[in-house]
Amino acid sequence: MSDRIILGISGNIGVGKTTLVECLARHWNWSFYKEPAGENPYLKLYYENPERWGLHSQIYFLTNRFEEELRLSKLGRSYILDRTIYEDGEIFAKIALKGREYETYLKLYRLAIRYLPKPDLIIYLRAPIDVLIERIKKRERKEEGLISYEYIERLNTAYEEWLRRFKGCRIVVYSAKEDMIENIRALIDFIEREIKSLTGKV
Secondary structure, eight states: OOSOOEEEEEESTTSSHHHHHHHHHHHHTOEEEOOOGGGOTTHHHHHHOHHHHHHHHHHHHHHHHHHHHHHHHTSOSOEEEESOHHHIIIIIHHHHOOHHHHHHHHHHHHHHHHTSOOOSEEEEEEOOHHHHHHHHHHHTOGGGTTOOHHHHHHHHHHHHHHHHHOOSSEEEEEEOSSOTGGGHHHHHHHHHHHHHHHHOOO
């Protein structure tokens, strides 16, 4: 592919975003942003006590993402985002924070998005909640041991609402119910077609 493309890979926890991002980055030799869930020192604390640690966790994710996306945007080459900053502010923080905490967070979020380029395209990976829970259990990340079915369900609902109202760029939905890696060639072809139809760049 020629010229710079910014591609976002979106979806609920456990849907397979990071695996897909890494596959695409290797295939196209693109840079990518990988969400540092395992590095977030507040994440396990948040799952244990959301009201106490929600703001800490969300600020960590937002500032880390802003710093890395700003760095990638200055490289002058195509890159892929493992989740987008819009999901940080409009889905996860909206669930994690309430009242003044969310209003305070939104000020930082709205400032951050002013300095970052928008993706050309977002691929939203959609899978049933039971599938998401099974994948979360299978990957055995310590910080995710306290994730509940209800939390994933709330995120799923928030994602579907976000899809309906988001106008920042084009979003294409892809069913991730089946194992994507087993069908990775078909998925890569699908994404390349979407990029070509949007930008004419292949």
